[in-house]
Amino acid sequence: MKVRLVDLTLFHRPSGHRHRLPLATFPGYQSGPADSPPNVTWLPLVTAGADASVSIGSLGAADGQAELRIGDLVLRNETSRNPGQRFATVQNLDTGAWLRLALDDRPLNLLLTGDYVIQAVTEREIEDGAPLAEAVTIWTARVGQPKPKRTEIALPIYDSRLDYDTPIQTERYKGTGGYEGPAELKDTLKELPLGHCPMARPTYLGIIDGFHRWSVGGGKPVQDVPRGWSSGVGVAKQSGATPADNAHFTVDLASGIVTTTVKYADFRVEVLGRKFAGVYRRTIGELIAALATGTGLASTVDSAGMDAIPRTVGLFLAAGDSTTHAAAYAKFVGSVPRGGWYVGTAGQLVVTRVPRPTAAVAVRAYSSAAGTTTGLQYVEGQHNPPAKQVVVRCAHNPSPSSSAATDATAADATRWTQEWIEVPSATDAAIAAAWGSSAKVATIKTVLTFSADAAAELPAWVAELSAPPTLYELPALDGAPGIWIGDTVTVEDDIAGFADGAPVVVYGRTIADRTGGATLYVAR
Known part of the structure; x- marks a missing residue:
């Protein structure tokens, strides 16, 4: 007979500590003296497991987004006549100590008094009577507000990835002038360059100390700003604190502040983006890892399955952009075939190619x-018909102009007016003949920076989409x-x-x- 072991992670408001409450499906479970932890009882108060699911939604598609279904974990809370259920063994996760906790006649009323906040749940499976070391972890998830019923408590369960539905950028301009921006920028989220952004529109801050100042890094360090353009005409980077003329700009890499002698009508730059703890991150796995660990969303990230084949990506969050972690991660992993991210059974963030x-x-x-x-x-x-041709788009220009200045070079004018660089495959004549007009051209929009990376991924995209x-x-x-x-x-x-x-x-x-x-x- 299999038993489900359900460990609730609780935040104890009075002490400020985290506690672990062990519960189980019928008939419960008792660890032995040789187990770790020894002699702990998992009370048989779990009625029904959570009817929830988790999946990567990017197989055969280019979105990398997770698909989630939420369910309830149902716990028994009727009045107990069993003296053994009048006490629970609870572990203080911050000190490691095991505590003996007195329970009410309704044993799980402690979850409803306000002293405890349920933070997470881990479920394992074990054969009744088997050593605890043989328990297999099934899943780890978050828990919503408990829903009390007459004899039960339903706990809404959701995948930990919903924690990532929060904006990446949280810092805002104060609108007090200077480097905090003019009044019209008050409370606007600051811009944020992630990875290698081939063309980004900096935030204009105004005239400060006699020069025009622009921000590309939200006041934080960036790796480099190697190039700039005004209406498609190249503006060269110059060393020093301030530029000599209107054909040059300077940049303070410690703050991402760009300085010019004039206010260009349409100014854009190439940005090698944000440094995380002093290190520039640009590949898919390492960039997601830096974002997730830097904000405390994850403590452990496994990106080996993704960065074994490193690809440079870039995403520029302009001022006011509230893109979430989940949405950005989806763009990153969706830039390569079978890319995906999920939370593993041990709570680690996994970034990989399925x-x-x-x-x-x-x-x-x-x-x-x-x-x-x-x-x-x-x-x-x-299932869609196979693609007869695949086009991978990269090096995104978020705001292409309809025209460039007459003195722009041909290459700069092309880049200025085109939204994407496209890398097409050859048309598969056999698929076109067999499927006729049903066979389509599949266009994959990515955040890859380099056409060489897009070309390297093209065969795998063709394999994925020509034979879904x-x-x-x-x-x-x-x-x-x-x-x-x-x-x-x-x-x-x-x-x-x-x-x-x-x-x-x-x-x-x-x-x-x-x-x-x-x-x-x-x-x-």
């Missing part, structure tokens, strides 16, 4: 004949313990292509179905 099924060793096998699954279910409405993955739901009757996004499993089923068993890659899963199993979202 592998193809044949690129990894299967961690488990499911078979309809053996009764470990009821069989694959084809996901309807998720087939998506299935795989009911896993064992609950799929230990299986998470990016894992590969083997499936044997009585449908074409699976009769002898075939690998599929997991791109999402339910946390726990009401039946006790789980559903894996897989791609072939």
Whole structure:
């Protein structure tokens, strides 16, 4: 018999400490003297697991955004006649000490008194009577406000990625003049350059100490501002504090302040962006890691699966831009095929490329004949005809002009008026002949900075979009313990292509179905 161990992480308001409350499904669980921790009781107060799911939504698409479904974790809170449920063993996570906590007749009323705030929940699975070391972590998630009922408490569960739906930039201009900007900038979010931004429009601050000042870094250090343009005409960078004439600009890299002798009608610059703890970050994984750890959203980031093939990206958040972490991460990982980000079972942030099924060793096998699954279910409405051609767009110019000044060079004029640099593949004649007008040209908008990187990713985009993955739901009757996004499993089923068993890659899963199993979202 399998038991679900549910550990609630609670913030104890009176002490300011974090506590851990161990609960379980029936019949509960008792760790042994040789376990770590020893002799701890998980009270059998969990009625139903959370019917929630998490998945990467970028397979066969270029968005990298997460898809989430929220459910409730249901706890028993009826009046107890069992003396063993009048006390709970609670761990103080800040000191490590275990405390014996007296409970009310309704044992979980402590979650409703206001003394505790439920911060997170971790669920593990174990065979009844097995050593605690054999418990397998199923998921870790956040918890919303408890919903009390007559004999139960429902805890809304949501994936930790919703924590990332918060603006990246939080600093605002005061509008008091000088480097805090004019009055019209009061309370406006400051600009923020992330990675290598090929063309950005700086924020004009006004005349300060006799020179025109512009900001590209929100007052924080940047790596470099190597080039500038005015109406498409190049403005050269000059060393020193102030420029000699209107054909040059200077930059203070410690603050990202650009200085000119005139106020250009339309001024833009190339920016090698924000330094994080003194280090310039420009590749997908390291940039996401710097953002997430720098704001406390994550303490551990695993980006090895992404930055094993480093790609330079850039995203300029102009003044007033409230782009969230989640939206920015989606643009970064969506710039490469099968890119995605998610929160792992240990709470770590993972930034990776979801592998193809044949690129990894299967961690488990499911078979309809053996009764470990009821069989694959084809996901309807998720499949488009193959692309006959793929165009990857990069080096974004957010505000292209309709024309450039007559004295602009041909190269500068082209860059000034074009929104993107495009890297196209050859047209696949076989797909065009077979599918006719149904075969489309797939255009991928990325935040890649260099056309060389776009060209390097093009073959993988062609492979992904000319033969889109087939998506299935795989009911896993064992609950799929230990299986998470990016894992590969083997499936044997009585449908074409699976009769002898075939690998599929997991791109999402339910946390726990009401039946006790789980559903894996897989791609072939």
